[in-house]
Amino acid sequence: MTGIPDIADTVGFTARAADIPGSADEKLFELPIVMPYTCGDVNNDDEINLLDILYLIEAVYSGGEAPPYPNAADVNNSGDLNLLDILTLIDLLYGDGAVLDCP
Numbered sequence: 001m002t003g004i005p006d007i008a009d010t011v012g013f014t015a016r017a018a019d020i021p022g023s024a025d026e027k028l029f030e031l032p033i034v035m036p037y038t039c040g041d042v043n044n045d046d047e048i049n050l051l052d053i054l055y056l057i058e059a060v061y062s063g064g065e066a067p068p069y070p071n072a073a074d075v076n077n078s079g080d081l082n083l084l085d086i087l088t089l090i091d092l093l094y095g096d097g098a099v100l101d102c103p
């Protein structure tokens with residue numbers, strides 16, 4: 001198996017082993033996929049704070065560098081990064097405490 005997962009999930013696969021005399025056995029394995037980012041941690045420094053909001057503003061409006069894990073910045077799970085993600089982060093940190101929903 002190869003590739004880079006873009007969603008957290010569980011991947012199942014069956015491994016089969018056989019020997020020359022003809023004996024064979026197989027076993028099902030499940031591999032949990034854990035995403036390497038924290039939702040809302042736009043700059044991937046293990047904290048969610050004002051720097052994440054500023055990073056996202058720079059990326060969305062000033063041609064700044066894209067977030068290391070764009071899905072971590074898509075906090076409303078809309079498929080793109082825009083003002084709504086920025087406002088959601090502001091609400092999380094300084095408002096009523098928005099619930100983040102990343103892909």
Ligand SMILES: [Ca+2]
Nearest residue numbers: 041043045047
């Ligand atoms: Ca951060």
Ligand SMILES: [Ca+2]
Nearest residue numbers: 074078080085
């Ligand atoms: Ca979004």
